Amino acid sequence: MSETSPQLIRLADYRPPEFLIDAVELCFELDPEHTEVSARLSIRRNPAVGQANGSLRLAGEGLELLALALDGQPLPPDAYRLDEQGLTLWQVPERFRLDSRVAIHPARNTALEGLYQSKDILCTQCEAEGFRRISFFLDRPDVLARYRTTLIADRKRFPVLLANGNPIERAELPDGRHRVTWEDPFPKPCYLFALVAGDLECVEDRFVTASEREVRLQIYVEPQKGERCAHAMQSLKQAMRWDEVRFGREYDLDVFMIVAVSHFNMGAMENKGLNLFNDRYVLASPQTATDEDFAHIAAIVAHEYFHNWTGNRITCRDWFQLSLKEGLTVYREQEFAAGLFSPSVQRIRDVRFLRAQQFPEDAGPLAHPVRPDSYLEINNFYTATVYEKGAELIRMQATLLGPESFRRGMDLYFARHDGQAVTIEDFVRCMEEASGRDLGQFRRWYEQAGTPELSIWGGYDPTAQTYTLHVRQFIPPTPGQLVKHPLHLPLAIGLLGEDGRELPVWLAGEPEPPAAGTRVLEVTESExxxxxxxxxxxxVPSLLRGFSAPVKLKDDLTESDRLFLLAHDPDGFGRWEAGQGLMQDLLLRLVADPKASLPAEFIEAFRHALRAKADPALIAEVLTPPSEEELGEQMAVIDVEGIHRAHRLFGTELGRHLREDWIAVYRDNAEADPSVLTPEAVGRRALNNLALAYLMRAGNPEGLELCRMQFGKGRNLTDVLAALRLLVERGGDDAEAALAEFYRRWSHEPLVIDKWFAVQATAPHRETLVRVVTLLHHPAYDPGNPNRVRSLIGAFAAHNPICFHAADGAGYCLLADQVLQLEPLNPQLAARLLKPLIRWRRFDPQRQALMRAELVRISKQGARSPDVFELVSKACS
Structure with missing residues (x-):
């Protein structure tokens, strides 16, 4: 571990800032090797805070101080103290102007925080605490200021100069440079500051708001890539209109800009008026992006745009409130995506992700509440708990309050807190006032970690003609929280009769039955x-419809009940959940007994589902089994080899028994127009590629021929990549030939080559680890590019359990080696790669020892950054 441990930050220790900054004037003289930043800050003492000691502390990291003046007078060295973490001014007046000038070095900034270089582009990433790498500042989200930013740079090298807000002045300078000044009229915290400088192509469009204001929409990308921005631009316009209709939110500046860069630690960043994106979430064409990529682009463009109100206009008081903006905005993004595609399919995909990412987090050493109590490094709390579980908490409030009350609560939130830095309590209080409901017990969701376990069993009384549901909730202990209290949760259910019809969910004591359909019960007690x-x-009860609460459900439904729900449940999520339950039970039986086989009634039920005239995307989801990772979560001790063997057997048997059906499905869907992105076309491709997967896993010769043909046609990347994965999974000469051809065809497309790396990293073969090591030395591998690192090392560790968890521990050693190499360059990326090692307690003793040994090695040889230090110390405690 590091010699000086990072300081623990506690929510309980929050204090308002002693000083406020009203206005910021910045001037950047941009150069990759040596950029000079001049800052003029208008500072005053916070009237809400009592008299302090007169000193001012500003955060600053890696800054070379060139000049410092207070109210125009240079400060002598004894008037301040400079250290590695910032600047302290010993005595300052109640109100003053502080001028500073610092030098920074973007080309050397491999952490990709603050101002850094991505290829030939200079850009920024300031969330959460990157602005302190740009200038000395009160780097905290509850200090809001108005910004005026001037950028000066060589015109030939950096013809495009962008910052937040609206451009107000441009000038040509006599030395070949040019100057652009931007002004943002809305107060914002410094984490929302952004600038971009580079030689960029601009794709432009217009949007007319509900109040008939015209807004310029601009997407900036590397030259020659503009033609791949059409989907992102269309998604932006759809998101803008949706937010006006659904939440009454109009855009507020004259221009909205997106810039796509290739080196980015996250997916995107919602800087006010100037969103920075990882280019994988902007650039798309049918030849270079899959249907999944197109869906992600639509969702993430919408997510960042929605932040304009839920994150920018109203921001967080402190970083413990992160879910106030992220959970709320994920919910808004999910609702938007559900309107673009099938609502049931969108909900299924959201729940799949929650279960795969957040449930394991809740069950491990990194478990934390949606609003954490403390942290060492805030970057470690950009987690599935804060984002996805946070979104589920918003969804539950919408369900409990109903659409009208929820909308009133949102309207009140926007009206009351516009321009403020607020808390989760402020949000929930608006929901209470708008609905007249007491959500005091519901607040526990924000305070308690862990995934609730909901046990439900029923009993029918033929004499009284009543059916009783017994519900019990239990929240398991998590680190630091051994005692849990009952939560307030919505339980959406339906009741189906023998003929599959929906029945009224009529509670005893009610004077008359309600209409048949879904009913929301409120669970507030332990039982x-x-x-x-x-x-x-x-x-037959249809339980937890639409996944109305983020819980693990245990019920007493029989196999015949699940088969019935699979065939008849009108709730698409309910049908999928019934199928998942059947497959999960069957797969776990195959793990326990390798000689077990697929029951005939199960095969017939899936044949019936396959032949149903329903949404092809929903059919594809229903017939996709739980992943190996999802199955592992159902076991006290994860049986790596047993799960992998059962998964392969399941695919082989279902492919063999339904061979004719899979071939018929493939032929029915194979001719779908490859360039069309309608839900119908996307669903047909998904079902088509699922059919091909089952045929290939069954070892069907016709399946292999179809796979070769699909790869060779190259009609769109969705189909080509699906065929490549299956050929590589099968192995042999076909795989090697396809990998070589794929690389030859797309070697000039970095985002597509990321997928080429990932396909190889996730192949379930013994030699995969050796291949991954070899690929680390491939000319196309760049350890400085987070996308490339995630596509190889990240994919191997997170999505190839049979190889990563090899019994000899070689996979663990490889990951630890990469974390140690990456930490000095990019601690944030290193910490995120590390997470597969952290859940070592879930495995058998041999693997536990090997995984923990690598964590100890990291703690002794690395863990110099707060990012890695915090994770390793929690994992080993």
Whole structure:
């Protein structure tokens, strides 16, 4: 571990800032090797805070101080102290102007925080605490200021100069440089500051708001890539209109800009008026992006745009409130995406991601509440808990309050807190006032870590014609929280009769039955009982419809109940969940007994689902089994080899038994127009490629021929990549020939080559680890590019369990080596790669020892950054 441990930051220790900054004037003389930043800050003492000691502390890291003046007078060295973490001014007046000038070096900034270089582009990333790498500042989200930013640079090298807000002045300078000044009229925290300088192509469009204001829309990309921005631009316009209709939110500046760069630690950043994007979430054409890529682009463009109100106009008081902007905006993004595609399919995909990413987080040493109590490094709390579980908490409030009350609560939130830095309590309080509901117990969701376990069992009384549901909730202990209290959660259910019809969910004591369909029950106690009346036969319950609460559900449904729900449940999510339950139970039986086989009734149920005239995307989801990682989460001790063997057997048997059906499905869907992105076309491709996968896993010769043909046609990347994955999974000469051809065809497309690396890293073969090591030395591999690192090392560790968890521990050693190499360059990326090692307690003793040994090695040889130090110390404690 490092000699000086990072300081623990606690929510309980929050204090308002002693000083406020009203206005910021910045001037950047830009050069990759040596940039000089002049800052003029208008500072005053915070009237809400009592008299302090007169000193001012400003954060600053890696800054070379060139000049410092207070109210125009240069400060002598004894008037301040400069250290590695910032600047302290010993005595300052109540109100003053502080001028500073610093030098920074973007080309050397491999951490990709602050101002850095991506290829030939200079750009910034300031969330969470990157601005302190640009200038001395009160780098905290509750200090909001108005910014005026002037950029000066060589015109030939950096013809495009962008910053937040609206451009107000341009000038040509006599030395070949030019100057552009931008002004942002809205107060913002420094984490939302952004600038971009480079030789960029601009794709432009217009949007007319509901109040008939015209907004310029601009997407900046590397030259010759503008033709791949059409989908991102269309998604932006759809998001702008959706936010006006759904939440009454109009855009507020004259221009909205997106810039795509190739070196970016995250997906995108919502800087006010100037969004910075990882280029994988902007650039797309059918030949260079998959259907999944197109969906991600639409969602992430919308997400960052929605932040304009939920994150920018209203921001977080402190970083413990991160889910106030991220969870709320993920919910808004999910609702937007559900409107673009099938709502059921979108919900299924959101729940898949939650279960794959957030549930394991809740069950491991990194478990934390949606609003954490403390942290060492805030970058480590950009987690699935804050984002995805945070979104589920917003969704539950919308479900409990109903659409009208929820919208009133949102309107009140926007009206009351515009221009403020606020807390989660402020948001929930708006929901309470708008609805008249008490959400005091619901607040526990923000305070308690862990995934609740909901046990539900039912009993039918034929004499009384009643059906009783017994519900019990339990929240397991998590680090630092051994005692948990009951939560307030919505339980959406339906009741189905023998013929599959929806029945009224009629509670005892109610004067008359409600309309048939979904009903939301409110669970608030450790154990509750709900009695339904007017039932002349035992109903089949459809439980947790739409995944109305983020819980692990244990029920007493029989296999025949699940088969019935798979065939008849009108709720698309419910049908999928029934199929998942059937497949999960069957796969776990195959893990326990390798000689077990697929029951005939199960095969027939899936044949029936395959032949149903339904949404092809939903059919594809229903017939896709739980992943190996998802199955592992159902076991006390993860059986790596057993799960992999069962998964392969399942695919082989279902492919063999339904061979004719899979071939028929493939032929019915193979001719879908490769360039069309309608939900129908995307669903047909998904079902088509699922059919091909089952045929290939069954070892069907016709399947191999179809796979070769699909790869060779190259009609769109979705189909080509699906075929490549299957050929590589099968192995042999076909795989090597396809990999060589794929690289030859797309070697000039970095985003496509990322997929080429990932396909090889996730191949379930013994030799894959050796291949990954070899690929580390491939000319196309760049350890300085986070996308490339994630596509190889990240994909191997997170999505290839049979190889990463090889019994000899070689996979663990490889990951630890890469973390140690990356940490000095990019600690944030190193910490995120590390996470597969952290859940070592879930495996058998041999693997536990090997994984923990690598964590100890990292702690002794690395862990110099707060990012890695925090994760390793929690994992080893």
């Amino acid at each position: 509750q009982h709900f009695v339904f009346v007017g039932l002349d036969a035992r109903p």
